[in-house]
Structure formats: C-alpha cells, structure tokens
Amino acid sequence: MSDQSAELEPEREDDAYVLGPKAVAAILYAVDIDDSAKLTELMEPLHPADIADLLEQINAFDRSRLVRLYGREFDGEILSELDESIREExxxxxxxxxxxxxxxxxDSDDVVDLVEDLEDHQQEAILDALPDAxxxxxxxxxxxxEYSAGRLMQRELVMAPEHWTVGQAIDHLRATPEDELPAQFYHIVLVDPRLHPIGNVTLGKLMRSKRETRLIDIKEETFQVIPVQQDESDVAYAFxxxxxxxxxxxxxxxxxxxVITIDDAMVVLDEEHEEDILRLAGVGEGSLSDRVVETTKQRLPWLAVxxxxxxxxxxVIAQFEVAIAQIVALAVLMPIVASMGGNAGTQSLTVAVRAIATKDLTGANVWRVIRREVLVGLINGVIFAVVMGIVGLLWFGSPALGYVIAAAMVINLVVAGLAGTVIPVILDRVGVDPALASGAFVTTVTDVVGFFAFLGLAVVVLL
Amino acid sequence: MSDQSAELEPEREDDAYVLGPKAVAAILYAVDIDDSAKLTELMEPLHPADIADLLEQINAFDRSRLVRLYGREFDGEILSELDESIREExxxxxxxxxxxxxxxxxDSDDVVDLVEDLEDHQQEAILDALPDAxxxxxxxxxxxxEYSAGRLMQRELVMAPEHWTVGQAIDHLRATPEDELPAQFYHIVLVDPRLHPIGNVTLGKLMRSKRETRLIDIKEETFQVIPVQQDESDVAYAFxxxxxxxxxxxxxxxxxxxVITIDDAMVVLDEEHEEDILRLAGVGEGSLSDRVVETTKQRLPWLAVxxxxxxxxxxVIAQFEVAIAQIVALAVLMPIVASMGGNAGTQSLTVAVRAIATKDLTGANVWRVIRREVLVGLINGVIFAVVMGIVGLLWFGSPALGYVIAAAMVINLVVAGLAGTVIPVILDRVGVDPALASGAFVTTVTDVVGFFAFLGLAVVVLL
Incomplete structure (x- = not known):
C-alpha cells in the first residue's frame, strides 16, 4: 500500500486492501460539494480495481454523480474491473x-472482456471508438x-523461428516498434516453419545467455499449447x-x-470457483451489486426446484398420516432423520463436485470413492443412530421408537453417501454441470428416503 | 498436450488434461510385471503434477509398488504436488x-511447502538432506x-539500486552466477539505499530500453509491497x-x-476457494485421498452440530403436539416451510460469505445489502406464499390452512434473508470464519422460525 496517501490507509490491520469508510466518506463528500479537483486528488492514488470496488459499493445515485464529476479522468481499466451488472449503467x-x-x-483482450456482455448498441459504440486494427x-x-481460449488470448505476442540465436532474438525485440509488442510479456515463443509453437524461452534466460546460443537450447522444460476452442475452465486448470x-x-x-498469460487464467480460476460456490448454493449468477428485482429473479428458480x-x-409423509395421528412423536422426530441425511448428502456431493472440477475423480477411482462415501455414511450413521436412539428413548420413553429412529438414521446416511457421490458423477457423464443440479437431486433423495424409512419402520414396528 | 505420447492422450475431447484410464492401466500393468524400464518410459512424458494425480487416484498398495519401482526417477516436484494426506505415506x-x-x-519455497506439514522425523530427514545454505x-x-507471506516467498530475487541504468542492470544480471538467481523471474526490484523496494522493472522493458536509460524511468505503474506477516489469503487477493x-x-x-510470484498466489487462491467451498458444506478439510476413518472424523463434528x-x-415441533394430533396435515406441510427457509437462507449467506471474502461487503454497503436481501426474501416469500397457499387449499381443501402456510412462508423467507446476511457479517466482525459457522446458525434460525411460525399460526387460526 506504499503509494496510497495516509488518508486512504485501511483502518484495521486485518483489512489490508479494503477502502476504509473514512476514505469512502471523503470521496462522497467531494462529490456532494461538486469539487472535481478534490475528487481527482482523492481518487488518484487508487488502483482502477479499487475504484471499481468503490463504485460497486455506493448507491446508484452517488455512482452516477461520481462518474460524471470524475469525467475525463475515467479510465478504461475501471470499466474492465467493474461488475457486469453495473458496467452497463x-x-x-x-x-x-x-x-x-x-x-x-x-489492450485488445481487455476490450473483448469489456464488450462481450454489453448490449448491442453499447457494444457498437465502443467498437466504433477503436482504431480500425x-x-x-x-x-x-x-x-x-464464449468462454473459449479464443476470447481469453491476446494477439500481441513475441515469436521467433526455432533456428534463431539469442543475439538475433534480442536484436529483433529491440527493432520491433513499441506498439506491436504486448504491454507485458515474459516469454518468446519458438515456432517451426509452419508456425507451430514448439517451446518457450524466458526473458531471464535470454538475457543471461551468450549471443550465439541457439534459442532451442535454452527453451523451458514445461510447455503446454492451448487449442483456441478449449473451454476457459480447462485453460485455468492447465495454468x-x-x-x-x-x-x-x-x-x-x-x-x-x-498467447494467454497467467493473470488472465487466474481471473478465470477465480470466476469458476465463484460460480461453483454460488451454483452449489442455488444462487445462479448472483452478485452483490445486483438489484432487488434481478436478485429475486436469479434465486426464484432454485427455490421453485x-x-x-x-x-x-x-x-411421502402424507402416506403415513394415520400413523402420525396415532403417534405424534413421529412428527416431532421425523425432520431430524431427513435433516441429517441432507447434511451428510451435501458433504459427500460437495467433495465429489470439487473432485470432478479438479479432475481428481476419474474412471480410475470412482468405485473406490463411492465405497468410501458409503462406508463413511455407515460409520457416522451408526454413531448418530446410537445417539438418537438414546435421545428418542429418553425423550419419549419408548425403546421401540429409539430403534426405529436409529435404523432410519443408518439407512439415510448410507443412502446420502451413495447419492451424494453417484448423482454428481452421473450428471457430469451426461454433460450437466454437477455443481448446478446435484443439490436438488441429493436432497430429494435424502428427504424422501429419510421420511419413508423412519415412518415406514415406525408403522411396521410400532403399530 | 503436444509432448505426450499417443498412448497417453485423453480419450474424450472434453477431458483435456485427464490421464485416460488406458494410460493408467498401462502404467499399473508395468508395475504388475515389475518392468521398471517400461514404467520409466510411460512416466517420462508426464508432468510431475500429473504423476501426483496418478498416485492419488490409485490405491495404497499399487502406490507403494509404483514408487518403489520408479525409484531414482522420483522427482521432488512430484512430492510438492502430492496431496498432504498421501505425501507422508x-x-x-x-x-x-x-x-x-x-x-x-x-527451490527453497517449494521445500518449505513440502516440509511444513510433515511430522518431525520426516521433516528432519529432509532438512538433513539439504545443503547448509x-x-x-x-x-x-x-x-x-503458517499461512503468512513469509512461508510463501522465495528468497532468490534480482534487485538493483534505484540510481542504476539499464546497462548496469544487464551487466549485473549477466555477471551473477546461475545458482544465485531464481529459476524464473520477471522483474527487477528497485531499492533505495535502505533496501526499501520502490518499484518493479519488467525484463521486457529492460531489454528494449537503451543502456543509458535510468531504471527508475521505466518502472511499472502498479506496484504493491507485501508485508512478511501478511496472511496468504490477503496476498492472493492482492495479486x-x-x-x-x-x-x-x-x-x-x-x-x-x-519475492512472491503469481503462480504461488494462484495456488493459494485455489486452496482458499476450496477451503471455503468445503467449509460452507460442513466438510472441514476433506480431500478425496483421505481414508475412511479420517473422512468420518472430519465430517462427524459438522453432523453433530x-x-x-x-x-x-x-x-419447537413438540410444543405443538396437540395441534398436530388434531390436524395431521400440519405434519405433512411443515417441512416445506422449514425447507424453503433453509434454502433461501443458504442463498443469502453464500452471497454474503463470498462478498466478505472478496472484500465487497464492507461497512459502506452492509445496510444496503441487508435491505436488499430482506426485500428479495419478501418478494420471493409472497410469490411462494401464493403458490403454497393454492397447493394447501387444493390438497387439503382448507382455505385457512392455505392462509397459514402462506403467511408462514413470507415470514420465514424474510427471516432467512435477514439471518443469511447478518449472521456471517457478525461472525466476521468477531473474528470467526463466516464460511465455517454461518450455515449451522442460519439453518437453526430458519428451522425454528419456520416450524414456529407455521404451527403457531395454525394454532391461532385453525384451532
């Protein structure tokens, strides 16, 4: 934070990188009194990513006044960093x-990222503003x-024929005009005569090697080529x-x-994780800066499911109305079995969904993982069966009720382990994102099995 | 995947980067027949990260045979990439x-990463194997x-006094012996006479600038200094x-x-996300390669909560036994209200937990976010109240039962939005990881409020 003014320092140690409320208040005050010089002075030390965060955190009215007052100082990078929901505004x-x-x-890849989700007329306005090339x-x-390597890559790159020497590469680099080079680059890509990339040479190695060294002799060991159609999540995985x-x-x-660089891959990795977390929670594409109506729309389908x-x-419960009318304790205890199954199922499915995403759960180990999850369900099922059996006995004074809830608990936790693993694996095989859909299926299974096992056993044993 | 043999190509297009079952089978066959030459040949094209994945996917018996047979070819990087639970084995x-x-x-930072979680005797064995320096x-x-920038950084770096020219820096770089330089580096760090870093110069700029250019004139605009005590999650955030x-x-x-480089920050970002996902699901530190007993132990506390x-x-339900005995439909419908509240609460809390982690939810916007979540809960509550009111009416033929479930739905979804936001914010303020503990609190609130609102209203309206 060395180049931020004291006024903008975060107020708490553990809140490094958070714009303090005082700084935000000072900026909003400058907007209030229409003091554009003061605003520019306060914003100057801020990184575009921080300005974007600031814009996301204030309300729409303040936001539009701030953007207007900031005027010509407004920089394209702020737009890149802004959450999509606010970008159009x-x-x-x-x-x-x-x-x-x-x-x-x-840079061209940043413009792509900026315009790809804009409405047509805004996209055109921005494209028209660009130089032809x-x-x-x-x-x-x-x-x-969308979401392919082609959208992520930058076209500006430095390449060299495989037969070149270090000296030739350095001379070429020095002779190339500034604007034909990427803003930042770390490697020279070696290509064969048909333009197939065959290796990377780092700038560090290049600088330290003798002019007559052949580039091919100092190329990096690790080298991956990305097909332009590859999904960006696979690109992030490879990096x-x-x-x-x-x-x-x-x-x-x-x-x-x-060329794709690691900073872009890191952004994708971050977004993919965010998406997985939100999908697992049934939140679709939610972001904090969405408005009430959009947020409601995003969440409604998941609640409907x-x-x-x-x-x-x-x-399922309705099938057992007669039993419940006779033994009301069943109604009191039945949510416990379903809830424990739902939780155990969520545990298994989350581990499975992540393992699929990180390519750790494959054909080679799927059976071992299923067996493990079922065994874990069985052991935890037995432990909580004993606990709940005792609770049921003490609470309602009926050993038989204790047996019933204990047996239902074991059944439901085993089923939870099985469903929590098998369902995401099957969804993945048929091409559905397991993060998106597993939750609803697994909960349905554990609810239905939980209520059916508990109430069904109760009918058999208690009535 | 250009440098992998045909045999090891993935079998499906969308499974780029996954070791195919055929490749795994071929490797295990070589282990079976004790053919170390064949094994080395099959493993040679694999990246250490892929070998680590392979070791994680096969069972313990095959793993130990493979490692023994692979013998001298075994490379330290494979150890770095291995999941901790298998590394010790x-x-x-x-x-x-x-x-x-x-x-x-x-590299020294990789050794640190390797040994920090090992048991003492294994840690000592590895430290003893290293050269003194x-x-x-x-x-x-x-x-x-643990988890500080100090653990993450590498000591090998390239620095230059701020008054140096490009020519001086290049000469210095060429004169430094190979083993005193980092394996890969992208910047030269400029320092003042007291060794305070004041800027970065990229190697690309360095190479393209005239020898007499002052380094300070070509330093990068964006520059962040990381305090050695900073938490690694903040480091990843800054990158x-x-x-x-x-x-x-x-x-x-x-x-x-x-110096910390982006590839290390990316690993931390990945781990932090993984941890958040697993914590939100109540799985603690789970990994796919843990055994049954460890997995059971990890999940048990969350199931106990x-x-x-x-x-x-x-x-809460037990307080309404009399009502349930009279109207069994209450037992049938009550889980719906609780379940919808639990889901809506999980949606709100997940968005809040992520926003806290990405520093998007701050003092400046917390009230607006709470208001939004409550409003979203209200709107979705009303929508599902209408739906469930109709379902209740059609199913049980009682308008009053329809009103009761509708009202309970609105109440519980509003409470879910409120609890789902306020609870993680409070936990964060008091220093508890909101990803870890919010779920249990929010579900308790929505369950208790759901059952109480529905059954309580039923007693008032229906009895």
Whole structure:
C-alpha cells in the first residue's frame, strides 16, 4: 500500500486492501460539494480495481454523480474491473468522448472482456471508438465461442523461428516498434516453419545467455499449447496444474495465433470457483451489486426446484398420516432423520463436485470413492443412530421408537453417501454441470428416503 | 498436450488434461510385471503434477509398488504436488538416497511447502538432506507464521539500486552466477539505499530500453509491497485484485527480503476457494485421498452440530403436539416451510460469505445489502406464499390452512434473508470464519422460525 496517501490507509490491520469508510466518506463528500479537483486528488492514488470496488459499493445515485464529476479522468481499466451488472449503467453515464478515450488505451483482450456482455448498441459504440486494427482484432476474438481460449488470448505476442540465436532474438525485440509488442510479456515463443509453437524461452534466460546460443537450447522444460476452442475452465486448470506463466494458443491447424498469460487464467480460476460456490448454493449468477428485482429473479428458480423437492417429501409423509395421528412423536422426530441425511448428502456431493472440477475423480477411482462415501455414511450413521436412539428413548420413553429412529438414521446416511457421490458423477457423464443440479437431486433423495424409512419402520414396528 | 505420447492422450475431447484410464492401466500393468524400464518410459512424458494425480487416484498398495519401482526417477516436484494426506505415506516408501536427491533439486519455497506439514522425523530427514545454505533458508522461512507471506516467498530475487541504468542492470544480471538467481523471474526490484523496494522493472522493458536509460524511468505503474506477516489469503487477493505478476516482500522495517510470484498466489487462491467451498458444506478439510476413518472424523463434528440444530427444531415441533394430533396435515406441510427457509437462507449467506471474502461487503454497503436481501426474501416469500397457499387449499381443501402456510412462508423467507446476511457479517466482525459457522446458525434460525411460525399460526387460526 506504499503509494496510497495516509488518508486512504485501511483502518484495521486485518483489512489490508479494503477502502476504509473514512476514505469512502471523503470521496462522497467531494462529490456532494461538486469539487472535481478534490475528487481527482482523492481518487488518484487508487488502483482502477479499487475504484471499481468503490463504485460497486455506493448507491446508484452517488455512482452516477461520481462518474460524471470524475469525467475525463475515467479510465478504461475501471470499466474492465467493474461488475457486469453495473458496467452497463456506468457506460450509460459516460459521455461518448470519455468512453472512446477510455477504451482506446486498453489492450485488445481487455476490450473483448469489456464488450462481450454489453448490449448491442453499447457494444457498437465502443467498437466504433477503436482504431480500425483494434476493432478488427476485437471482432475476430468475439467470433470465438464464449468462454473459449479464443476470447481469453491476446494477439500481441513475441515469436521467433526455432533456428534463431539469442543475439538475433534480442536484436529483433529491440527493432520491433513499441506498439506491436504486448504491454507485458515474459516469454518468446519458438515456432517451426509452419508456425507451430514448439517451446518457450524466458526473458531471464535470454538475457543471461551468450549471443550465439541457439534459442532451442535454452527453451523451458514445461510447455503446454492451448487449442483456441478449449473451454476457459480447462485453460485455468492447465495454468494451475502445470504452473504455467504464459502459453501459446493455436488454431485448428495448430498454428500460433495468440498467447494467454497467467493473470488472465487466474481471473478465470477465480470466476469458476465463484460460480461453483454460488451454483452449489442455488444462487445462479448472483452478485452483490445486483438489484432487488434481478436478485429475486436469479434465486426464484432454485427455490421453485426446492419447493417441488419439499412437496415430494410431503407426499411421502402424507402416506403415513394415520400413523402420525396415532403417534405424534413421529412428527416431532421425523425432520431430524431427513435433516441429517441432507447434511451428510451435501458433504459427500460437495467433495465429489470439487473432485470432478479438479479432475481428481476419474474412471480410475470412482468405485473406490463411492465405497468410501458409503462406508463413511455407515460409520457416522451408526454413531448418530446410537445417539438418537438414546435421545428418542429418553425423550419419549419408548425403546421401540429409539430403534426405529436409529435404523432410519443408518439407512439415510448410507443412502446420502451413495447419492451424494453417484448423482454428481452421473450428471457430469451426461454433460450437466454437477455443481448446478446435484443439490436438488441429493436432497430429494435424502428427504424422501429419510421420511419413508423412519415412518415406514415406525408403522411396521410400532403399530 | 503436444509432448505426450499417443498412448497417453485423453480419450474424450472434453477431458483435456485427464490421464485416460488406458494410460493408467498401462502404467499399473508395468508395475504388475515389475518392468521398471517400461514404467520409466510411460512416466517420462508426464508432468510431475500429473504423476501426483496418478498416485492419488490409485490405491495404497499399487502406490507403494509404483514408487518403489520408479525409484531414482522420483522427482521432488512430484512430492510438492502430492496431496498432504498421501505425501507422508509416499515419503515413507522412498529410500533416503532417493529422497535426498529429490529435495536437493527443489527451490527453497517449494521445500518449505513440502516440509511444513510433515511430522518431525520426516521433516528432519529432509532438512538433513539439504545443503547448509538451503537448510538455513528453509528453517528461516519456517520461523514465519503458517499461512503468512513469509512461508510463501522465495528468497532468490534480482534487485538493483534505484540510481542504476539499464546497462548496469544487464551487466549485473549477466555477471551473477546461475545458482544465485531464481529459476524464473520477471522483474527487477528497485531499492533505495535502505533496501526499501520502490518499484518493479519488467525484463521486457529492460531489454528494449537503451543502456543509458535510468531504471527508475521505466518502472511499472502498479506496484504493491507485501508485508512478511501478511496472511496468504490477503496476498492472493492482492495479486488477483491488482493483476500482479510478482511482488516484493518486506520485513517489519520495510526492507526487501523476498519475492512472491503469481503462480504461488494462484495456488493459494485455489486452496482458499476450496477451503471455503468445503467449509460452507460442513466438510472441514476433506480431500478425496483421505481414508475412511479420517473422512468420518472430519465430517462427524459438522453432523453433530446439525443434530443439535435439528433437535432444537424438533423441540419447537413438540410444543405443538396437540395441534398436530388434531390436524395431521400440519405434519405433512411443515417441512416445506422449514425447507424453503433453509434454502433461501443458504442463498443469502453464500452471497454474503463470498462478498466478505472478496472484500465487497464492507461497512459502506452492509445496510444496503441487508435491505436488499430482506426485500428479495419478501418478494420471493409472497410469490411462494401464493403458490403454497393454492397447493394447501387444493390438497387439503382448507382455505385457512392455505392462509397459514402462506403467511408462514413470507415470514420465514424474510427471516432467512435477514439471518443469511447478518449472521456471517457478525461472525466476521468477531473474528470467526463466516464460511465455517454461518450455515449451522442460519439453518437453526430458519428451522425454528419456520416450524414456529407455521404451527403457531395454525394454532391461532385453525384451532
């Protein structure tokens, strides 16, 4: 935080990187009194990512006043960093002059990221503001499928024929005009005569080697080529798995057409995780800056699915109305069995969903994992069966009721372990994101089995 | 995947980066027939991270045979990549000679990562295998708190006085012996005379600039300094937020003592997310390679907490035994209200927990977020109240029962939105990880409120 003014320092040690409430208040005060000089002074030390966070945290009215007052200082990188739900709103507030200046300074892959989710008229406005060459590059990137390596890559890269020496590469680098080079680059990509990438040379090695050394003799050991159609989640996986810093992207003929760098892969990894967490919780695409109506719309379908699940469970209960009317204790205890099963099922399914995402759960070990989950369910089932058997006995004074709840607990926890593993594996095999759909299925199974086992056993044993 | 043999190609397009079952079978067959030449040939094209995955996926017996047969080829990087639960087992199988050779080739930060979780005798065995200088470096790193920047950083770095020119820096780089430089580096850190880092110069800029250019004139705009005591999750946040590639680490006197690079930050980001997902699901620290007993132990406490929660809800139901005995439909419908509340609460809490983790939920917007969640709960509550009111009416033919379940639904979904936001915020303020504990609290609230509102209203309206 060395280049932030004292006023903007976070107030608590453990809140490094959080804009303090005082700083936010000072900025909003400058907006209130319409003091653009003061606003610029307060915003100047902030990184564009922090300005984006600030804009996300204040309300829509303050946001539009701030953006207007900040005016020409507004920078394209702030737009890149903004949450999508707010980006369109902010672009709507910017004057065309400010907008076109802001996007002209951006790298082409950042412009792609910026415009790909905009509405058509906003997308056109931004594309029109770009120089011709950049516009063509952006349009070409947009022709690749969403969430593919093609959208993620930058076209600016440094390549060298495989037969070059260190000296030739350095001379070439020095002779290339600044604007044809990427803003940051870490490797030179070696290519064969057909433009197939065959290795990376790091700049560090290049600088330290003798001019006559052949590039091919100092290339890195680890080298991964990314097909342009590859899903971005697989790209992020490759960077994380193989500790890549940058990787060449190739077209269908395996010719070099771009480069993906680790910072972009890290953003994807972050987004993929976020998506998984939200999907597991049934929140769809939620973000904190969405408004009430959007948030309601996002969450409603998941609650509707849950309602169907819950009604299915109720239909099971309804089959046992006679038993419940005779022994009301059944109604008191039955949610416990269902709830424990739901929890155990969620545990198993979360581990399975993550293992599928990290490619740790494969054909080679799926049976061992299923067996483990069932065994874990059995052991925990027996432990909690004993506990609940005793609770049932003490609470309602009926050993038979204790046996019934104990047996139902074991059954439901075993089923939870089985369903929690098998359901995500099957969903993945048939091409459905297991993070998205497993929860509803598993809960339905554990609710239905929980109520049926408990009430069914009760009918057999107690009536 | 260009440098993998055809035999090891994944079998399905969408399974890029997964070791195919055929490849695994071929490797295990080589182990079966004790053919170490064949094994080495099959393993040779695999990245250490893939070998680690392979070891995690096969069973313990095959694992130990494979490691023994692979023998001298075993490389320290495989150990780094292995899941902790298996790492100790594999180290136990390696001969002292193989182990010491394996760790001698590793960077000091990787050795730290490798040994920090080992048992004392294994840690000592590895430290003893290191050259003196490396051992001291590792021990010093281990003196920093776990999960701090000090554990993450590498000591090998390239620095230059702020007054140096490009030419001086290049000459210095060329004169430094290979083994004093980091294996990969992307920046030169500029320092003032008191060793305080003041900026980064990228190697790309360095190479393209004239020899007489001052380094200080070509330093990067974005620059973050990491305090050595900083929590690694904050380090990962800074890299992700500010798109850093490498960042200098400073001691308490703000002197440069190391560097953290983005690939290490990416690993931490990945681990933090994994931890959050597992904690939200009540799985503690689970991993796919844990055995049955460990897995059972990890999950048991969370199920125990859930049992207490479920019993609390049952105690609420028990207060209404008389009502349930009179109207059994209450027992049939009551789980629906509780389940919908639990789901809506999980949605709110997941969004809140993520927003706290990404520092998007702060003092500046907490009230607006709470208001939004409550409003979303209200709107969804009303929608599902209408649906369930109709279902209740059609199913049981009682308008009054319809009103009761509708009203209880609205109440519970509003409470779910409130509890789902307020509980994680409070837990965070008092220093408890909200991902860890929010779930149990929120579910208790929605269960208790759900049953109480539904059954209580039923008593008032229907009896």
């Amino acid at each position: 902010v672009i709507g507030v910017l004057t065309p002059q400010v907008l076109s200046q802001a996007v002209r300074d951006m 950049d516009r063509v590059a952006v349009q070409q990137a947009l022709s690749y499928p 994380n798995q193989y500790h890549l810093i940058s990787a060449p992207v190739v077209d269908d003929e395996e010719r070099l057409i771009g 849950n309602l169907v699940t819950a009604i299915a469970a109720s239909l | 594999v180290i136990g199988v390696l001969t002292p000679q193989v182990l010491s050779q394996a760790v001698r080739d590793m 490396d051992r001291v470096a590792v021990q010093q790193a281990l003196s920093y708190p 992700n937020q500010y798109h850093l590639i490498s960042a200098p680490v400073v001691d308490d006197e703000e002197r440069l003592i190391g 859930n049992l207490v929660t479920a019993i609390a809800a049952s105690l």
